[in-house]
Amino acid sequence: xxxEMKDFNKDVIESSDNIPVVIDFWAEWCGPCRMLSPTLExxxxxxxxxxxxxxxxTEEFPQIAAQFRVRSIPSVKMVYQKSILAEFTGALPxxxxxxWLQDNLPASEDENDSKEAxxxxxxxxxxxxxxxxxxxxxxxxxxxxDRLALLAMLYLPDxxxxxxxxxxxxxxxxxxxxxxxxxxxxxxLIKVANNKVRVTGNNxxxxxxxxxxxxxxxxxxxxxxxxxxxxxxxxxxxMDNEGPRKACIAIFTLLGNEHPVTLQYRRRFSMALY
Numbered sequence: 226x227x228x229e230m231k232d233f234n235k236d237v238i239e240s241s242d243n244i245p246v247v248i249d250f251w252a253e254w255c256g257p258c259r260m261l262s263p264t265l266e267x268x269x270x271x272x273x274x275x276x277x278x279x280x281x282x283t284e285e286f287p288q289i290a291a292q293f294r295v296r297s298i299p300s301v302k303m304v305y306q307k308s309i310l311a312e313f314t315g316a317l318p319x320x321x322x323x324x325w326l327q328d329n330l331p332a333s334e335d336e337n338d339s340k341e342a343x344x345x346x347x348x349x350x351x352x353x354x355x356x357x358x359x360x361x362x363x364x365x366x367x368x369x370x371d372r373l374a375l376l377a378m379l380y381l382p383d384x385x386x387x388x389x390x391x392x393x394x395x396x397x398x399x400x401x402x403x404x405x406x407x408x409x410x411x412x413x414l415i416k417v418a419n420n421k422v423r424v425t426g427n428n429x430x431x432x433x434x435x436x437x438x439x440x441x442x443x444x445x446x447x448x449x450x451x452x453x454x455x456x457x458x459x460x461x462x463x464m465d466n467e468g469p470r471k472a473c474i475a476i477f478t479l480l481g482n483e484h485p486v487t488l489q490y491r492r493r494f495s496m497a498l499y
Contacts, residue, residue: 245276249280249281252284253284258299300314303329356376373391376391378481404478420436424464431464438450
């Protein structure tokens with residue numbers, strides 16, 4: 226919901242003690258303002274009270290515009306606890322405004338509690354509960370790319386379709402290349418476990434061990450899978466196009482750096498690799 230400012234102290238200063246206030250400096254004659262305002266109003270309506278939009282007409286309140294050093298309009302500033310946290314000028318597209326909000330809005334108490342719970346579950350190795358908490362934090366927001374990438378990893382190896390949906394939203398982002406490679410590796414290993422692809426190697430017993438590792442991975446037995454993949458790495462690292470190495474890296478990525486299994490096996494993997 227957007228508010229046309231009537232009382233600066235009440236609508237902005239006092240309000241900012243409790244929630245962030247996003248100020249839209251605008252004027253009737255400003256074309257870009259008329260483009261930007263509906264987007265801000267839409268996002269404010271979706272914010273569920275996490276922040277408040279206040280519109281200030283610079284023609285009616287030039288002294289306030291001067292106080293905020295507004296040089297051109299539209300100009301948008303975020304105020305929280307009487308301080309300016311962030312600002313931008315010009316009619317940005319919606320996805321850029323969402324990113325600006327995501328990067329600059331302070332975390333609420335509930336969000337901090339959720340983040341702590343998520344990190345604790347990960348450290349304890351409870352991926353199901355970590356996934357549940359993170360899914361609630363994302364809450365359908367497809368602009369929260371970093372959390373979408375984490376969520377995709379938490380759906381592996383159980384739900385390739387769900388993980389694939391999230392990875393599709395990140396497919397054009399070079400930043401998530403490791404997650405994309407992990408998804409593709411796990412997808413391949415599930416096919417190996419189900420005998421849907423042919424595995425080539427120098428020794429049949431090592432190939433069998435590699436397939437057993439893929440089967441254990443599909444059952445969420447990460448320790449057993451890593452035991453076999455590391456052993457395969459030592460015996461025939463080139464098999465299945467460096468499959469053992471890729472499999473270990475994929476497991477570490479989907480588990481995360483703080484997972485007990487990652488901490489237990491990463492050093493053994495490094496020793497086998499080098």
